[in-house]
Amino acid sequence: MVVALLNAGHETTGSTLPVGLYHLLNFPDQLERLRADRGIMVPAWEELLRFDAATRGSVPRFAVNDIEIGDQLVRKGETLIVGNQAANHDPAVFDKPLELDLTRSPNKHISFFGGAHYCLGGWLARLELQVALDSLLTRYPTIELAGEVEWRKSFMLRALNGLPLKSRPEAARGPP
């Protein structure tokens, strides 16, 4: 249970915040929209989750029968891992999928997958991400990238080894 909570609950959300912030810093017009109107924080995170989800695949599935997906035959008993990045960037579903649009609507991404095994902590993660980013932008109003980032080498997790940031010290605000 501890391993499950650390991997599923902590690594994922802990990786999503810096990755989301990194993309926001690369789309300054979108960051400005969010700074100007924190009311869009909820759809903003849906879009950041669509744009680059922390997890790259589902938990493994096992075919209970032979099934054909596209032109690929999956035999009974074989393992399947469903990748979500391609689906989240499918141009048949998302208009201009490679653009970050914080008020994209509809935004039916599958970053928490779906069905019976829909991420147990999806709503908790959303709340944590909203509160964390809101606090960060309030406390560091002049935050910017301070160097190159290095992506973690991982098949399942989309994460940064670090996110170098700088903020003008006189602009930083302490807790209220």
Ligand code: HEM
């Ligand atoms: C941004 C953060 C998160 C992302 C992107 C994420 C993503 C996912 C994904 C893709 C799955 C696999 C679903 C499937 O294979 O159908 C999953 C399952 C799961 N997640 Fe999350 N998750 C996040 C946060 C959390 C948190 C905060 C918790 C717990 C506090 C959590 C607990 C779980 C559990 C227990 C499962 C297994 C559910 C099952 O198999 O029935 N996750 N998550």
